[in-house]
Amino acid sequence: MIKLAIIGLGTIGNRILRAAAGHPDIEVVAVYDLATVQLTDPAYHNVQVEKSAQALVQRGDVDIVYIGTPPATHAQYCHLALDANKAIWCEKPLAVDIQEAEQLVARLADSNIESAVNLSLASSPVVRQIEQLMADIENRDILSVDFQFHYSSWPRRWQAGASNWLCLPEQGGFLREVYSHFVFLHQRLIGDLQLLNSQIEYQREGYAETYVQANYCTDNIPVRLQGVIGGNGPDTNNWIVYTKDKSIHFSGFRALKVSVDNCWQEQPISLEGDLDVTQLSEVVKMMRGEKHKLASFEEALKVQKVVEALLVKG
Structure with a gap:
């Protein structure tokens, strides 16, 4: 079972949460959002709402972090996840500044961290x-x-x-x-x-x-x-x-x-099925070291x- 944590519960983040909660190979263990989060659906009863992104990425039970915040914060949260040696699945674009995006891609290339971008096609x-x-x-x-x-x-x-x-x-x-x-x-x-x-x-x-x-x-x-x-x-x-x-x-x-x-x-x-579900199935393949179709950070750049x-x- 792949343990997923989510940063950002906007429109897309909530979609990913719903899709992941029903996926047979994924367990959502934690979420974080700047706004107050209330998970009332019984499907989320085991999901912990963290008080900070730092606390979320430092959890020992997190395998991969999904980042679904506005673009200006994507690189910041990616680096935070990298610091904690967590795999990353991020929304596009990588950043609002090309140089910042290039630096992120270069750091990922030097790491052994699994990473992909959620370009759903x-x-x-x-x-x-x-x-x-x-x-x-x-x-x-x-x-x-x-x-x-x-x-x-x-x-x-x-x-x-x-x-x-x-x-x-x-x-x-x-x-x-x-x-x-x-x-x-x-x-x-x-x-x-x-x-x-x-x-x-x-x-x-x-x-x-x-x-x-x-x-x-x-x-x-x-x-x-x-x-x-x-x-x-x-x-x-x-x-x-x-x-x-x-x-x-x-x-x-x-x-x-x-x-x-x-x-x-x-x-x-x-x-x-739903595109979010098919993407999540590819995330599972990536985390298991199998061939997958997800967009790389290089492609997203x-x-x-x-x-x-x-x-x-x-």
Whole structure:
């Protein structure tokens, strides 16, 4: 049984707590949050609420620490866990400062500590199907790739509890929060993104981006990004790969379409449970020394550099 401790019980942290509490190979032993924590669900009756992150990481029964706090504190808590020789599973981005993130990755590389970043597409069954679809596609056969995002408001309604940082430019914005997942997907399946030009607009001074347009290339493949906040309509999260013979349309983190005759055909997807549960199963593999699909800190750093370069240049 893998003993998990959680730092940060916001929207995602609570999701991880719920998923871990029901996982057959994981036991949540402790949690910590800056806000007052009351665990009333009977499923959490054995979970200890610690008074500090220091006390949590120093516990002898903790194997791995999950860090789900706002981004500005990720590196701080990672170093705290490293000081205590605890394995780490952290939310992205690694930090809000690239140099701070690089220093963290370098320290991890010099350690023997197991570590991974919670980029959930890493273990997605949909992405596994995309990998199979792309197995016979060489990069030279790809004509172009599109990233498309739209949200009627930001942050999204279900993230309202984190609006105090998600709507601000220091840590928030949809580029860091959502685009980063698709950058990870693109880099793992196709290759690195080189920024050519970009335009970013901010509707209100002091708040996160509301419009983004950018052009990239990957191995001479044209890659286009467009993202918009505002206007009635459903959330849109699309990654589309165009080739002459077969195109792939991945949307909403769970939907997949393929075009082989100039029209999109929905693909049946075998969803093997909640993404948080599948990620936790990969955490178990990592802790047991088995091959796993989780994103490495090195991969997450590459993602962060792509996002931050766009924000700086835009």
